[in-house]
Structure formats: structure tokens, C-alpha cells
Amino acid sequence: MNETSTASWPHKDLLDVSQLSVAETLHLFDTASYFQEINTRPVKKVPTLKGKSVVLFFAEPSTRTKTSFDMAGKRLSADTFSLGGSSSSLVKGESLKDTALTLQAMNPDAIVIRHSSSGAAQFLAERLDCSIVNAGDGWHAHPTQALLDAFTLREQWGEFRGKTLTILGDIAHSRVARSNVNLLTKLGVNVRLCAPRTLLPVGVQTWPVEVFSDLHESVAGADAVMCLRLQLERQAAGLLPDLREYSRRFCLTPDAMTRAKKNAKVLHPGPMNRGVEISSVLADADGSLILNQVASGVAVRMAILYLHLMRPERSGDKQ
Amino acid sequence: MNETSTASWPHKDLLDVSQLSVAETLHLFDTASYFQEINTRPVKKVPTLKGKSVVLFFAEPSTRTKTSFDMAGKRLSADTFSLGGSSSSLVKGESLKDTALTLQAMNPDAIVIRHSSSGAAQFLAERLDCSIVNAGDGWHAHPTQALLDAFTLREQWGEFRGKTLTILGDIAHSRVARSNVNLLTKLGVNVRLCAPRTLLPVGVQTWPVEVFSDLHESVAGADAVMCLRLQLERQAAGLLPDLREYSRRFCLTPDAMTRAKKNAKVLHPGPMNRGVEISSVLADADGSLILNQVASGVAVRMAILYLHLMRPERSGDKQ
Amino acid sequence: MNETSTASWPHKDLLDVSQLSVAETLHLFDTASYFQEINTRPVKKVPTLKGKSVVLFFAEPSTRTKTSFDMAGKRLSADTFSLGGSSSSLVKGESLKDTALTLQAMNPDAIVIRHSSSGAAQFLAERLDCSIVNAGDGWHAHPTQALLDAFTLREQWGEFRGKTLTILGDIAHSRVARSNVNLLTKLGVNVRLCAPRTLLPVGVQTWPVEVFSDLHESVAGADAVMCLRLQLERQAAGLLPDLREYSRRFCLTPDAMTRAKKNAKVLHPGPMNRGVEISSVLADADGSLILNQVASGVAVRMAILYLHLMRPERSGDKQ
Numbered sequence: 001m002n003e004t005s006t007a008s009w010p011h012k013d014l015l016d017v018s019q020l021s022v023a024e025t026l027h028l029f030d031t032a033s034y035f036q037e038i039n040t041r042p043v044k045k046v047p048t049l050k051g052k053s054v055v056l057f058f059a060e061p062s063t064r065t066k067t068s069f070d071m072a073g074k075r076l077s078a079d080t081f082s083l084g085g086s087s088s089s090l091v092k093g094e095s096l097k098d099t100a101l102t103l104q105a106m107n108p109d110a111i112v113i114r115h116s117s118s119g120a121a122q123f124l125a126e127r128l129d130c131s132i133v134n135a136g137d138g139w140h141a142h143p144t145q146a147l148l149d150a151f152t153l154r155e156q157w158g159e160f161r162g163k164t165l166t167i168l169g170d171i172a173h174s175r176v177a178r179s180n181v182n183l184l185t186k187l188g189v190n191v192r193l194c195a196p197r198t199l200l201p202v203g204v205q206t207w208p209v210e211v212f213s214d215l216h217e218s219v220a221g222a223d224a225v226m227c228l229r230l231q232l233e234r235q236a237a238g239l240l241p242d243l244r245e246y247s248r249r250f251c252l253t254p255d256a257m258t259r260a261k262k263n264a265k266v267l268h269p270g271p272m273n274r275g276v277e278i279s280s281v282l283a284d285a286d287g288s289l290i291l292n293q294v295a296s297g298v299a300v301r302m303a304i305l306y307l308h309l310m311r312p313e314r315s316g317d318k319q
Numbered sequence: 320m321n322e323t324s325t326a327s328w329p330h331k332d333l334l335d336v337s338q339l340s341v342a343e344t345l346h347l348f349d350t351a352s353y354f355q356e357i358n359t360r361p362v363k364k365v366p367t368l369k370g371k372s373v374v375l376f377f378a379e380p381s382t383r384t385k386t387s388f389d390m391a392g393k394r395l396s397a398d399t400f401s402l403g404g405s406s407s408s409l410v411k412g413e414s415l416k417d418t419a420l421t422l423q424a425m426n427p428d429a430i431v432i433r434h435s436s437s438g439a440a441q442f443l444a445e446r447l448d449c450s451i452v453n454a455g456d457g458w459h460a461h462p463t464q465a466l467l468d469a470f471t472l473r474e475q476w477g478e479f480r481g482k483t484l485t486i487l488g489d490i491a492h493s494r495v496a497r498s499n500v501n502l503l504t505k506l507g508v509n510v511r512l513c514a515p516r517t518l519l520p521v522g523v524q525t526w527p528v529e530v531f532s533d534l535h536e537s538v539a540g541a542d543a544v545m546c547l548r549l550q551l552e553r554q555a556a557g558l559l560p561d562l563r564e565y566s567r568r569f570c571l572t573p574d575a576m577t578r579a580k581k582n583a584k585v586l587h588p589g590p591m592n593r594g595v596e597i598s599s600v601l602a603d604a605d606g607s608l609i610l611n612q613v614a615s616g617v618a619v620r621m622a623i624l625y626l627h628l629m630r631p632e633r634s635g636d637k638q
Numbered sequence: 639m640n641e642t643s644t645a646s647w648p649h650k651d652l653l654d655v656s657q658l659s660v661a662e663t664l665h666l667f668d669t670a671s672y673f674q675e676i677n678t679r680p681v682k683k684v685p686t687l688k689g690k691s692v693v694l695f696f697a698e699p700s701t702r703t704k705t706s707f708d709m710a711g712k713r714l715s716a717d718t719f720s721l722g723g724s725s726s727s728l729v730k731g732e733s734l735k736d737t738a739l740t741l742q743a744m745n746p747d748a749i750v751i752r753h754s755s756s757g758a759a760q761f762l763a764e765r766l767d768c769s770i771v772n773a774g775d776g777w778h779a780h781p782t783q784a785l786l787d788a789f790t791l792r793e794q795w796g797e798f799r800g801k802t803l804t805i806l807g808d809i810a811h812s813r814v815a816r817s818n819v820n821l822l823t824k825l826g827v828n829v830r831l832c833a834p835r836t837l838l839p840v841g842v843q844t845w846p847v848e849v850f851s852d853l854h855e856s857v858a859g860a861d862a863v864m865c866l867r868l869q870l871e872r873q874a875a876g877l878l879p880d881l882r883e884y885s886r887r888f889c890l891t892p893d894a895m896t897r898a899k900k901n902a903k904v905l906h907p908g909p910m911n912r913g914v915e916i917s918s919v920l921a922d923a924d925g926s927l928i929l930n931q932v933a934s935g936v937a938v939r940m941a942i943l944y945l946h947l948m949r950p951e952r953s954g955d956k957q
Contacts, residue, residue: 039426043370045398051681053709063402064421071372071425074398079683079712083701094909102702102908105932106709107677270421271413294424358745362689364717382721383740390691390744393717589740590732613743 009311013125013132014304016141017183025187029151031303032296039075039298049078052109052309057099058084058135059115064270065135065144068294069112072301078309081108096120097127104128109309113137131308139175145269146179148300150187152292153224156265161188166218166260168252169228169277170199176269177228181209194218196250198239215249219256224265224289227252227278243276253279257287265289328630332444332451333623335460336502344506347622348470354625355618358394368397371428371628376418377403377454378434383589384454384463387613388431391620397628400427415439416446423447428628432456450627458494464588465498467619469506471611472543475584480507485537485579487571488547488596489518495588496547500528513537515569517558534568538575543584543608546571546597562595572598576606584608647949651763651770652942654779655821663825666941667789673944674937677713687716690747690947695737696722696773697753702908703773703782706932707750710939716947719746734758735765742766747947751775769946777811783907784817786938788825790930791862794903799826804856804898806890807866807915808837814907815866819847832856834888836877853887857894862903862927865890865916881914891917895925903927 008027011019020028038044054073058066066082073080094102096115100123103111110131113121118138125132136142150160157163165184171177171193178201184191185208193204194212204211212218219225230246240246257264266278266288274280283290327346330338339347357363373392377385385401392399413421415434419442422430429450432440437457444451455461469479476482484503490496490512497520503510504527512523513531523530531537538544549565559565576583585597585607593599602609646665649657658666676682692711696704704720711718732740734753738761741749748769751759756776763770774780788798795801803822809815809831816839822829823846831842832850842849850856857863868884878884895902904916904926912918921928 041370044372044426045370051679051683053682053713055705067374067400067402067422068425070400071398074372074400079709081705081708081712083705095912098908098910098912101929102932103705105929106706106936107682107933109682270417272417274414274417291420291424294421295426298425360689363691363745364689386693386719386721386741387744389719390717393719394691589736591736593733593736610739610743613740614745617744 009307011308012129013121013134014143014308015121015125015132015134017143017146017179017186020183022186025147025150025183028147028300028303028307029154031307032151032299035075035302035306036296036299038302039295045075045077047077048306049073049076049109049309052076052078053107054078054080054305055103055106055108055111056080056082056084057103057111057113058082059113059120060084060136062114062136064294065114065297068297069133069135069301071298072305075298076302076305078109078305084114096123100124100128104130110305133304133308136175139173139178141179141182142175143179143183144297144301144304145176146183147304148293148297149176149180149226149267149269150183151300152267152289152296153184153189153265155292155296156289157223160184162190163188163223164190164192164221166192166194166212166222166225167228168194168215168218168225168250170230171195171204171228172199172201173231174228180226181207185209192218192222194250196240196246215252215256216259219252220259222260222264224267225252225257225260226267226269227272229269229271230273230277232273232276247276251275251277251279252282254281254285257282263287267293269293328626330627331448332440332453333462333627334440334444334451334453336462336465336498336505339502341505344466344469344502347466347619347626348473350622350626351470351615351618354394354621355615357621358614358617364394364396366396367625368392368395368428368628371395371397372426373397373399373624374422374425374427374430375399375401375403376422376430376432377401378432378439379403379455381433381455383613384433384616387616388452388454388620390617391624394617395621395624397428397624403433415442419443419447423449429624452623452627455494458492458497460498461494462498462502463616463620463623464495465502466623467612467615468495468499468545468586468588469502470619471586471608471615472508472584474611474615475608476542479503481509482507482542483509483511483540485511485513485531485541485544486547487513487534487537487544487569489549490514490523490547491518491520492550493547499545500526504528511537511541513569515559515565534571534575535578538571539578541579541583543586544571544576544579545586545588546591548588548590549592549596551592551595566595570594570596570598571601573600573604576601582606586612588612647945649946650767651759651772652781652946653759653763653770653772655781655784655817655824658821660824663785663788663821666785666938666945667792669941669945670789670934670937673713673940674934676940677933677936683713683715685715686944687711687714687747687947690714690716691745692716692718692943693741693744693746693749694718694720694722695741695749695751696720697751697758698722698774700752700774702932703752703935706935707771707773707939709936710943713936714940714943716747716943722752734761738762738766742768748943771942771946774813777813777816779817780813781817781821782935782939782942783814784821785942786931786934787818787864787905787907788821789938790905790927790934791822791827791903793930793934794927795861798822800828801826801861802828802830802859804830804832804850804860804863805866806832806853806856806863807888808868809833809842809866810837810839811869812866818864819845823847830856830860832888834878834884853890853894854897857890858897860898860902862905863890863895863898864905864907865910867907867909868911868915870911870914885914889913889915889917890920892919892923895920901925905931907931
């Protein structure tokens with residue numbers, strides 16, 4: 001398995017895409033391509049991580065991401081352990097630190113963590129000697145989503161340089177947007193953001209992106225458009241005056257897409273509010289990569305688990 | 320494994336028993352008998368479905384049926400993935416169609432679905448290329464329950480033709496009753512129904528059954544009686560004037576069973592309301608097949624997963 | 639695997655530590671030591687229990703203990719099945735007896751049960767032919783916790799005889815305390831209890847322990863102190879006049895520990911209320927065995943599953 005060598009993987013943890021060099025990112029994608037192929041075989045399983053324990057610690061619910069990691073782990077023959085959720089006594093009765101130390105004491109090889117606090121994954125990574133994989137922390141980062149998005153685009157585009165991608169929607173509260181901007185600009189993509197002013201993050205002027213407030217302008221000439229899920233509870237918080245007004249201006253429609261390049265692609269991290277941030281027709285059209293993203297998710301997470309758990313330096317981590 | 324050949328299994332999905340010919344049903348039972356024996360070995364596991372992914376998607380809670388499928392999958396060495404329940408973001412944030420397409424994109428080999436909407440399983444089967452197994456949809460069908468019931472009866476009776484079975488209780492709202500009537504009449508069993516008028520389904524006169532409103536008459540000469548679980552919330556809906564009155568008239572008692580054949584059997588799909596639809600004494604008596612039904616459930620579901628996931632045409636389903 | 643012979647293991651079930659002789663306990667510890675070592679290997683898995691089914695039936699939530707058993711089972715290659723919790727229809731709709739018989743009919747090899755009723759595990763053990771492991775029943779017993787506590791102490795002490803351990807906190811409502819007193823006194827440890835009068839159990843004068851109401855006196859000369867978790871809901875019940883007053887008198891502090899032996903150890907079954915029953919400094923200090931307890935938990939539970947499921951007499955249990 002030459003192309004999936006772990007000899008050079010220097011990271012104990014995956015906290016954010018900012019830690020990855022371009023070369024490391026592309027190496028991870030090559031590894032994911034290998035697993036992508038395995039996922040379509042009749043026997044979708046390799047013995048690589050047999051005897052490894054992967055804890056799926058989801059303090060925020062996310063069936064979609066958790067199932068994707070669960071499949072990734074099991075298809076590599078790891079044992080997976082799900083915990084978290086509101087019913088978890090680990091979550092209720094303890095500080096995050098005590099929960100983390102308790103999990104660590106059970107000798108897992110990796111903890112995949114989804115948490116509502118920005119920095120939760122890093123907090124664990126500094127204290128534990130097992131690998132920590134950030135599956136989304138607060139508004140901060142969602143590196144595995146960004147990696148699967150970029151991997152999905154590479155499958156279509158071949159390469160990144162010179163391509164233009166528009167990210168559309170609630171940028172301010174989106175860890176998906178943050179990680180995608182970070183990763184895609186590094187890979188050479190021209191990234192545009194489009195959102196109402198109230199849903200743009202503070203300090204966006206310093207980001208290496210173009211900012212638009214008009215949907216049609218933001219999409220003009222784009223190679224792909226990524227819609228973000230609108231958290232409908234934002235409206236209660238007074239950030240959206242009116243949902244119908246929001247959709248009229250920012251819902252991605254076939255009409256808007258006529259401004260994009262021919263064969264431009266549409267992405268969405270799911271779950272979708274059809275008719276709110278993306279028109280139903282586009283979600284199901286030929287240019288939609290939404291289901292490709294889901295399929296890529298399993299392969300990219302297999303690559304992440306593989307690279308982090310099989311690196312030779314690993315044996316030295318434990319005392 | 321001659322008797323468990325999949326060469327002739329023509330079905331991608333198991334949606335209802337009506338799709339199965341008598342020969343297919345008997346072939347499924349023979350396969351289940353083989354697995355029934357494996358379930359009593361010290362090592363209750365065969366490698367048959369290693370590398371297959373089975374998603375257990377239970378939008379309605381059902382620990383009993385889900386655990387049975389989970390055991391069936393794991394004893395065949397498949398990987399199983401549980402999702403659903405009120406805490407599932409997949410269920411909350413998406414239409415059934417989007418949830419289904421998302422699951423499909425992760426490349427499972429089968430999705431076992433329990434859903435409150437009649438037709439949910441068929442809806443998935445028409446859209447997905449993996450196998451769909453209906454684990455109960457609304458009031459419509461519960462084919463795996465009917466198959467395990469019939470399998471359990473065959474273990475006792477040897478053959479079906481000429482036997483008489485009474486189904487007792489809330490027929491109107493019971494997918495168990497619908498699927499059992501469908502399957503057992505096709506296998507040659509004389510089926511009787513007994514229920515208060517308000518709990519008989521519309522159009523029952525067209526069913527190939529005898530209908531009774533008197534418990535003792537309905538049981539007279541029967542080879543077996545199947546009690547249904549009374550959903551106690553029906554009372555709130557005004558369909559039951561009084562629970563005590565209901566039990567006085569329709570609870571299966573030892574006294575009523577004296578009218579049945581000697582050695583007549585008693586079935587119940589569980590969980591039981593002892594003293595409401597079945598007397599506690601009968602549930603624990605020698606003639607009770609209630610625990611046999613549970614044991615058969617694992618074996619029959621192993622057979623179902625085996626036949627659907629190992630059929631040779633399967634490779635052609637995927638594009 | 640000479641040291642982990644099951645030839646002499648005479649017990650179908652683990653209900654309480656009182657059933658174990660000293661020799662059996664030490665044999666279990668030797669077995670656990672063997673698995674403790676396996677848990678630190680790169681491949682943390684042995685095929686010993688392949689094809690065995692272990693049901694984790696937790697009618698009371700306990701992520702910590704359930705995950706520990708789940709890891710123990712999977713590292714022995716058993717299949718594990720989680721059920722219970724408030725959403726479980728098994729729990730809602732049925733008596734414990736019917737739930738148990740239903741589980742049994744699925745042919746598991748062991749049922750690990752956590753239940754709010756004292757005696758629930760024994761109730762199952764008398765009715766089922768699979769192994770029952772008590773993972774905590776009401777205020778009655780928590781044998782696996784006591785075994786992992788004693789195992790953790792043996793790793794430090796080498797032997798038990800002549801050592802002194804103080805158990806501190808809500809003894810009255812603690813199954814952990816009951817099982818620890820039972821086991822440690824049998825192993826030769828001098829056990830002291832320290833609690834406010836309202837949190838001492840009725841009849842404590844007949845226990846083979848010394849009882850204290852002053853923290854500093856109870857700790858004087860001790861080799862180890864075990865803090866119990868204070869169930870904060872006890873306050874609502876009127877058993878604690880004031881939490882601050884409780885902590886002032888009964889929270890284990892570095893100051894109190896100066897009265898104990900040099901290098902005295904601190905234990906806590908978790909999850910901790912830092913600053914209530916144990917000072918945060920002590921929890922993280924060198925003498926803290928709290929994380930050792932968690933690590934021991936997996937190994938001890940592997941030993942328990944191994945010894946109960948591999949004993950040669952087992953084949954004779956089933957009819």
C-alpha cells in the first residue's frame with residue numbers, strides 16, 4: 001500500500017486544517033481515494049486497525065457525522081464506542097477534563113470529539129496521549145468536513161488552483177465555513193463569501209476571501225457553490241428579520257446558478273432545509289455533489305483514522 | 320450449505336409477505352432452521368456477511384426488534400449501525416428521502432427500517448439500491464414478525480395446511496395481524512379474527528378469514544391462538560369504553576383455552592400486558608410459544624439478511 | 639495461558655462479592671493482571687470470546703460502567719448489545735421478568751445488568767441459564783466496582799493484610815461502600831467508615847468496621863482513603879442540612895491527608911464532585927489512584943467475562 005504510507009505523518013491529533021501542510025493534505029486525499037474504492041467492494045472491510053479502540057464522544061448530537069466515523073472505524077476493523085448525548089452521566093456529572101481523563105484511562109487509541117465549546121478538542125489533545133480527532137467544536141473548526149469537501153471537489157476538478165468557490169449563508173456561526181476557507185484558500189482556490197451583514201463574522205475583512213452581499217454577483221463565474229445550513233434558531237436570536245425575506249435573497253436557485261460556470265457544482269454539508277438555503281431542484285440536479293460529500297466522508301475519515309493510528313512514532317506516545 | 324442456497328432469491332427488498340411465494344417462504348424457513356441451530360452453539364457466529372454493513376434505522380423505538388436484528392447481523396459477522404430515535408438529528412432535520420439518500424451514500428448493504436408511516440419501507444426501496452428490510456411501517460406490515468410467527472408454528476406443527484389459528488385483539492391497528500393474515504392464509508392455515516367491533520379493520524369482510532366477536536366461539540377447535548398487544552392509548556382515543564370490560568370479554572384465559580384443541584399453542588408478539596389481553600398463567604404455561612417466537616426471531620432475521628445480501632444478482636444492483 | 643485457567647471457576651453468575659472465596663478473588667485478580675497487560679499492547683484484542691454475545695442491560699444510566707464493560711467485551715472479541723435507558727420499550731412495557739426471559743430467548747452468553755432495584759441481578763440469575771453480572775443493583779451491591787478497587791489497591795500494596803482503608807462519605811446509600819466493606823475486610827484490610835450520622839446505614843454497628851464521625855480521626859494512619867460520590871439529590875431529601883457545611887466537615891483535603899500514612903493513596907469511583915467530597919488538588923495528586931481504577935475496571939471486567947463465559951461446566955447449563 002505504497003500510496004498510503006504513514007511514514008511521514010507527524011501529527012498525533014487532527015484539531016484544525018491549519019495544522020496540515022498542502023503536501024500532507026494531498027497525501028491524506030490519496031489515502032482516502034484508496035479507501036473510497038474499498039467502500040464499493042462487496043467486502044467493505046480491511047483488517048488494518050484490528051485491536052484499536054476508537055471512542056466516538058459526541059457531546060452535541062450528530063447522527064450523520066457519528067455514523068460516518070462509526071463506519072470508517074469499523075471498515076478498518078477498529079472497535080468503536082459511542083458515548084455522549086444528554087443522557088450521558090459522563091457528560092452530566094463531570095468536567096470535560098475529568099471525562100477526558102476517564103476515557104483516556106480506558107486506553108483508547110483515538111477519541112473523536114464533537115463539542116459545543118470552541119477549543120474542546122485542543123483541550124483534550126494537550127492532556128491526553130491518544131489521538132484526538134475534532135469532529136466539530138463550537139463555531140471554531142470542523143476539519144473533517146472541510147477535508148471531505150475539498151476531497152469531493154478534487155474528485156471533480158482534478159486540481160484546485162484557479163478554481164472559484166462561493167460559500168453562501170450563515171458564515172458567522174459556521175465552523176464548516178471557517179475550516180473550508182482555511183483549507184481551500186491554502187489549496188489555491190479563490191473563495192468568496194456571501195451572506196447578509198448580520199451573518200458575516202467579525203473581522204471578515206482580514207480573511208483571504210472576497211465578500212459579497214448579492215447572491216447573483218457572488219455566484220458569477222464560480223466553479224462551485226457551497227450552501228450552508230441555516231440554523232433556524234438564529235431567527236429567534238434576532239439575526240434574521242424574516243425567513244421568507246432571507247430565502248428570497250439568499251436561497252441558491254437554478255436562476256442564480258445560470259450566472260455560475262457551465263457545469264458548476266453545488267455542495268451542502270447537510271442536513272438541508274430545502275427551499276430555505278438551497279432550492280430543491282438544485283439539490284437533486286446533476287451538478288449536486290451533496291451525496292458525493294457523504295460518500296467521501298466515510299473514505300476521508302478512514303484515511304484520518306488510518307494515518308493517525310498507524311504512524312510509527314505512535315508507540316512512543318504512551319509512557 | 321446446500322439447503323441455504325441463495326441462487327434463486329429474486330428479491331432486493333423485504334417489504335411485505337405478499338411478495339413471497341410459498342416456495343420462497345419455505346426456503347427462507349429452511350435457511351432459518353440452519354441458523355437456529357447455530358444460535359445454540361458455543362460459538363454463535365459465522366463469517367458469512369463479514370464486510371457487509373447493516374443500518375438499523377428505527378424512527379419508532381423498538382428495543383426488542385432492533386436487538387433481534389442487531390444479533391442477527393453480528394452473528395453473521397456483519398457490522399451494524401444503529402440510528403434513529405427522538406434524539407437523532409437525521410430524523411429531526413430532514414425529510415425521509417434525504418435521510419435515506421444520505422444513508423445510501425455511505426454504502427450500506429441493507430437498511431432495516433421501522434417507521435410510523437405506512438409505506439416508508441417501500442418509499443426507500445424504490446429510491447435506494449441497497450436492500451431494504453421492513454421492520455414495521457405504520458399499521459401496514461411487519462413481515463419479519465409474521466415470518467417468525469409462522470416459522471415458530473412450523474416448528475410445532477410440521478405443516479400448515481388444515482390448521483386453525485385465532486388472532487385476538489386490536490386487529491384494526493395491528494401491522495402484525497395484517498402480515499400474519501396475509502402469510503398464514505397463503506400457507507393454508509384457516510385464520511379467524513376476534514375483536515370488538517371498534518377494533519376490526521374497515522373492509523375486513525373481504526379478508527379470507529372468519530370474524531368473531533365472541534372469544535370462546537373464536538377459540539373453539541383452534542390449533543393456536545395469537546394474542547395481540549393492546550395499545551393502551553387506544554382507550555384515550557375512545558375506541559375502548561373500559562379496560563376492565565375489554566379484558567373481561569377479550570383476555571385469553573385458561574378457561575377459554577379449554578375450548579381450543581388439546582395442546583393448542585398460544586402466541587404473543589410482545590411486550591405483553593399480562594392480565595389485559597392474555598392471562599399471566601397462559602403466558603407461562605407449557606403451550607406458550609412466546610419465548611420460542613423471540614428465539615425464532617433472531618434465526619429468521621439471520622435468514623432474511625443472508626438471503627438478501629448474498630444473492631448473486633446483487634452485484635448488479637450498484638451502478 | 640496457565641495463570642488464567644477457568645478449570646476451577648464454579649460460579650454461573652457474579653451477584654455480589656460475598657459469593658467469592660479469597661482464593662477465587664485472587665485468581666480473578668491474576669487473570670485481570672494478564673488482561674491489564676493486553677490493554678497496553680498496540681493490538682488490544684484477543685479472540686477468546688469470539689462468537690459470544692454479551693448484553694449490556696442498563697436500566698439506570700451509567701456511561702462510565704457501560705463503556706468499561708463494552709470495552710471489556712470487545713477486547714475479548716465478544717459481540718456486545720446495549721439496551722436500556724428511558725427510551726427502551728423493553729423497559730417501559732414489561733416486567734423485569736418478561737424482559738429477562740425475552741433477552742434469554744435470544745441466547746446471549748451473559749447479561750450485565752444495572753438496575754435501581756436491589757436484588758434485580760439475583761432475580762435474573764435464578765430464572766435464566768446465561769451468566770448474570772451485577773453492574774450495580776439499588777443500594778445493594780456493586781461487585782465489579784469493589785473488585786476493581788481491590789485490584790487497584792493490590793497493584794500498589796502487593797498484599798492486603800494489615801492495611802487500613804477509610805471509606806468516606808454517603809455510606810448509607812452506597813452499593814460501592816457495601817461491596818467494598820464486604821470484599822476488603824475478607825481480604826484482611828482494616829476498614830474504617832466516616833460519615834455524618836444521617837448518611838450511615840442502619841445496623842452499621844454490626845459491620846466489621848470502625849465508624850468515625852470526624853474526618854481527621856478517621857484518616858489518621860490510613861494507607862488509603864476512598865471518597866464516595868455525594869448524590870447531590872440527598873440534600874433535597876433532607877439528609878444534608880447544608881452542602882457547604884458538609885464539605886467543610888467531610889471533604890477530603892490535603893490537610894486531612896497529612897494525618898494519613900506517608901504515600902497514602904486516594905480513591906474515588908467517579909464521577910467526582912470536585913470540592914464537595916474530594917479536593918481538586920488531591921484528585922490530581924501523585925497519590926491519586928482514580929485513573930488507575932478506571933484502567934483496572936476494563937481489565938477486571940475482562941477477567942470476569944472470561945472466567946464466567948469460558949468455564950467448562952458452562953456447556954451443561956443449557957438444556
